[in-house]
Amino acid sequence: MSLLQVTNLRKSYGAHISVQDISFDIEKGRCVALLGPNGAGKTTTLRMLAGLLEPTSGMISFEGSRPGAEYRRGLGYVPQSPAFYGWMTGQEYVVFAAKLSGMGAKEATSSALESLKRVGLNNDARRRIGGYSGGMKQRLGLAQALVHRPRLLILDEPVSALDPIGRREVMELLREIREETTVVFSTHVLHDAEEICDDIILMNHGRIAEQGSLSQLRSHYSLPVIRLRTEKHKEAIQWLESLASKPFVLESQLFGDHAVFNVNDVEKARQTILQEAAQLEIPLLQFEAGSSTLEDLFMKVVGV
Ligand SMILES: Nc1ncnc2c1ncn2[C@@H]1O[C@H](COP(=O)(O)OP(=O)(O)OP(=O)(O)O)[C@@H](O)[C@H]1O
Ligand SMILES: [Mg+2]
Structure with missing residues (x-):
């Protein structure tokens, strides 16, 4: 009521x-x-x-x-x-x-x-x-x-x-x-x-x-996210940029040597990214597959 x-x-x-x-x-x-x-x-x-x-x-x-x-x-x-x-x-x-x-x-x-x-x-x-x-x-x-x-x-x-x-x-x-x-x-x-x-x-x-x-907002905003960090090499940074145009990436945020990708298929994204990194010998420092949080939503809305 x-x-x-x-x-x-x-x-x-x-x-x-x-x-x-x-x-x-x-x-x-x-x-x-x-x-x-x-x-x-x-x-x-x-x-x-x-x-x-x-x-x-x-x-x-x-x-x-x-x-x-x-x-x-x-x-x-x-x-x-x-x-x-x-x-x-x-x-x-x-x-x-x-x-x-x-x-x-x-x-x-x-x-x-x-x-x-x-x-x-x-x-x-x-x-x-x-x-x-x-x-x-x-x-x-x-x-x-x-x-x-x-x-x-x-x-x-x-x-x-x-x-x-x-x-x-x-x-x-x-x-x-x-x-x-x-x-x-x-x-x-x-x-x-x-x-x-x-x-x-x-x-x-x-x-x-x-x-x-x-709980509604949490589940609604719990989107699959991949966070990556590489060493500060030119090739590695270019590779991060190239990932933004992959078909499984919905939204990307690039910060030089690290990037956050909202993806539609976390498994596919994981496989492709790790395979490419190995093939191209990218010096990966961090790879994390998780989900976005309410904190991400709050930050986005509030814009800080
Ligand atoms: N008496 C008033 N005359 C003119 N503007 C006012 C008046 N009271 C509030 N405002 C304006 O209305 C807006 C909202 O203010 P309000 O105090 O409701 O915000 P708030 O969310 O409570 O902020 P805070 O977290 O700082 O307490 C602000 O831009 C404030 O400057
Ligand atoms: Mg107030």
């Missing part, structure tokens, strides 16, 4: 279009990564989903409600760089957030304590936020976003600013949270998405470049 439906969503600032007519569904119970490089439009998209930014055009429908209906109570949001009052304690902050969501004092306190416990901050709840580490602040942001038990949790780059330890803590926590709550989070690191997500939406320049389940 689709929890959130986005149709032709657009945000423009004057002539600049930050998010250009994107459409996607978020299924209930899934964990979705919004991937993309700096400036791709991730924050703009998530802020529109969270109801914090008015779309220029397009529709967002939550739990099948009519587009435009108020749904903010159903979701929790952690911004890219959450700002806290350092003088408040963690508990005061989460109680404050709970009250903002409409809870009375008693319920706010009990929900806040439960939420702080869930993110592992129960022992630090009475300390001032000013003394928290980056990882603790990010977990406090999560406690705030979870306190009213949202059906959808939206996180903008939850681990980008953290050191490896903080990153691990937050990723582990997200892994637990996603068991109970539908989660969408943005990142510019493919590895984060691969670690805990089911689906990815890959954005670049305000548009969706690819979307689908990780």
Whole structure:
């Protein structure tokens, strides 16, 4: 079942279009990564989903409600760089957030304590936020976003600013949270998405470049590839260039003394290449037959 439906969503600032007519569904119970490089439009998209930014055009429908209906109570949001009052304690902050969501004092306190416990901050709840580490602040942001038990949790780059330890803590926590709550989070690191997500939406320049389940995308982009490296001899380099026009080569990338070939028949390619190399006495340093990865796709789309 689709929890959130986005149709032709657009945000423009004057002539600049930050998010250009994107459409996607978020299924209930899934964990979705919004991937993309700096400036791709991730924050703009998530802020529109969270109801914090008015779309220029397009529709967002939550739990099948009519587009435009108020749904903010159903979701929790952690911004890219959450700002806290350092003088408040963690508990005061989460109680404050709970009250903002409409809870009375008693319920706010009990929900806040439960939420702080869930993110592992129960022992630090009475300390001032000013003394928290980056990882603790990010977990406090999560406690705030979870306190009213949202059906959808939206996180903008939850681990980008953290050191490896903080990153691990937050990723582990997200892994637990996603068991109970539908989660969408943005990142510019493919590895984060691969670690805990089911689906990815890959954005670049305000548009969706690819979307689908990780397994679908993996199998779709798992194409046979041959990687070759020779010594830096003129003849060897010429030979690499000549391989590009073989009938089994679909696409080639030549980098002087090494080359990557997308091939349609890996066995045929292997035989031909190795035979020719032996006949012509090409000084081969590396021969590898494998398949392209999601990383290759990401690099290609992002163009780095
Ligand atoms: N208030 C604004 N006014 C004008 N342009 C904006 C505004 N907010 C964002 N943009 C532009 O929209 C584009 C997308 O920005 P956005 O912050 O959504 O990207 P992002 O994918 O979150 O990037 P990052 O990885 O750096 O956080 C950028 O080109 C940005 O300069
Ligand atoms: Mg951003």
